[in-house]
Amino acid sequence: MDMRLQISPGMLRSEFVSKITELSGQDINLCYQCGKCSAGCPMSFVMDLLPNQIIHSVQLGLTEDVIRSRTPWLCASCLVCTVRCPKGIDIASVMEAVRQISLRKSEDFIDLAGLERGTLAELPAIALVSGFRKLTG
Numbered sequence: 150m151d152m153r154l155q156i157s158p159g160m161l162r163s164e165f166v167s168k169i170t171e172l173s174g175q176d177i178n179l180c181y182q183c184g185k186c187s188a189g190c191p192m193s194f195v196m197d198l199l200p201n202q203i204i205h206s207v208q209l210g211l212t213e214d215v216i217r218s219r220t221p222w223l224c225a226s227c228l229v230c231t232v233r234c235p236k237g238i239d240i241a242s243v244m245e246a247v248r249q250i251s252l253r254k255s256e257d258f259i260d261l262a263g264l265e266r267g268t269l270a271e272l273p274a275i276a277l278v279s280g281f282r283k284l285t286g
């Protein structure tokens with residue numbers, strides 16, 4: 150199987166990249182992949198894409214990879230990445246922008262009606278709130 154990644158000018162200048170830039174107010178193209186954000190992230194051990202990989206994927210316009218990633222939802226908004234970035238990129242704001250774009254797509258990531266009472270009682274409140282926001286937004 151050919152695993153090469155095809156990058157096109159359209160992907161690099163996609164609406165997704167513009168929207169992330171607009172919502173976060175960050176110039177993600179300043180990132181030079183030093184990895185300092187990921188090295189300090191307290192949630193990196195459960196992330197499928199590390200914070201620097203999210204930034205890199207946004208740079209490349211890999212919309213689906215970013216939207217499908219669990220990382221923005223596991224981000225604790227602690228700002229460690231933001232203060233560590235030598236390029237002054239507010240990575241936490243980029244994570245928030247990804248969450249906003251994802252919610253606006255109104256896709257079903259949580260089927261609230263299908264969850265059992267016991268599961269509902271144990272879920273983090275923010276997971277339920279995000280589900281409700283999708284249904285009411």
Ligand code: SF4
Pocket residue numbers: 186189190191192193200223224225226227228229230231240241244
């Ligand atoms: S704000 Fe999110 S991505 Fe950044 S260090 Fe904290 S948990 Fe990790």
Ligand code: SF4
Pocket residue numbers: 179180181182183184185186187200201204233234235236237238240
């Ligand atoms: S710390 Fe900043 S420059 Fe380094 S990888 Fe993370 S976002 Fe990029």
